[in-house]
Amino acid sequence: MSIPAEARAGAVVRDGWTILPDVIEAALVRELVARIEALLEELSVPRGSNTFLGEHTRRIFNLLARDALFERVPVHAAVLPVIEAVLDRECLLSSLTAIEMGPGETDQPFHADDGSIGLPKPHGPITCTAIWALTDFTRANGATRLVPGSHRGDRNPRRGEEPRFEQAEMSAGSVLVYHGSLWHGGAANTGPSARMGIVANYCAGFLRQEECQLLALPRERVARFTPRLRELVGYGTYRGLMGHVDQRSPAEWLDPATGTDMVWRRMR
Ligand SMILES: O=C(O)CCC(=O)C(=O)O
Incomplete structure (x- = not known):
């Protein structure tokens, strides 16, 4: 029996994260991988230019502008209720990004997704992120590093700081959901193949979104979205x-x- 969204949200607030195992349909995972691989080529997506973006990592931002397939991601019934239970139902999609982390990638510096928001810490969750594993996430291929308890601390990590961490090992089709104040980062990929995922970052409805989706998404495209997805990208009020x-x-x-x-x- 699956754990209710409220209990999952409780784990995010208490522990900093929760993993939803094998919740995404295998066919959808396959379609997403194929579309992302094609887009990486079509758009000639370059690797990152620093250790944060990853010199062996390619990212496709603003996914909802790329293909209707991605419309299924922010509203997925196994994930969105957990996000809503953490942030509330008036939350927004803050950004939607595909990440392909190639062999040879090094540890991403620890950071908190709400680290650029100048509120005194600790505070309750005002952003919450879901990382979809589209390939297995393993220790060898760079499963996300998570610092237990860091979301309850009073600061962001310092550059170069290396606290004790755990890794979000999970099978393809699983989703990691974490508190925006949690210190985390991608890990080195020492394996032979790429780690692929989608990062769906959500924020409270009173915050500014990371991606300005009212401009980034053509209005004719948004008009074809479901009413819930329209709200999530910003066509609503708080x-x-x-x-x-x-x-x-x-x-x-x-x-x-x-x-x-x-x-x-x-x-x-
Ligand atoms: O890829 C990951 O495991 C984490 C990515 C991340 O935190 C970021 O790019 O901000």
């Missing part, structure tokens, strides 16, 4: 207020028939 345009939700720009619950309509 608490019926933040993000409004002339007291209307951006959701109405895509579909004037959208019934949006704006704060002013609730006032007496």
Whole structure:
């Protein structure tokens, strides 16, 4: 029996992360791998230019602009309820990136995904990330390094700091979900083949998204998204207020028939 989303979210808040084993359909994993491999070639994606991006690693940003297949990722029924239970249902997709980490890659410096947000730490989760394993993640091929308890600390890691860590070893089709304050990073790939994954980063609805999706995604494309995915990329408001345009939700720009619950309509 699968563990309820609330219990998974509790583990993220308490322990810093949880792994959802084998939750993604094998056929979807295969399709995603094939599409990412093709896009890496079609777009001539270069390797990273530093140790953070990875000199043996290729990334495709803004995946929702690349192919309709990726629309299945941010809303997946095994993952999104966990994210919503951590952040709340008004959360946003912050960024969606494919990562192919090749043999020879070195350890990525430890960091926290909310590290550039200048709030005093510790604080509750305001970002939460899901890393989809599209190949097995093993110690040898660079399974993500995670620092237990670091999400409860009062600072971000210093450059070069090497604390005790565990690795998110998981089979293809599994998903790692972690607290945005958790210190983590990709590990060295000492194996013979690439480690591939998708990083779906979500943030609270009152935060600025990492990728400015209102500009990055053509509006005609977003109009074909499901209503939930439209909300997740930013066509909505937070608490019926933040993000409004002339007291209307951006959701109405895509579909004037959208019934949006704006704060002013609730006032007496
Ligand atoms: O690839 C991984 O294991 C982690 C990637 C990551 O944290 C990042 O690129 O910010």
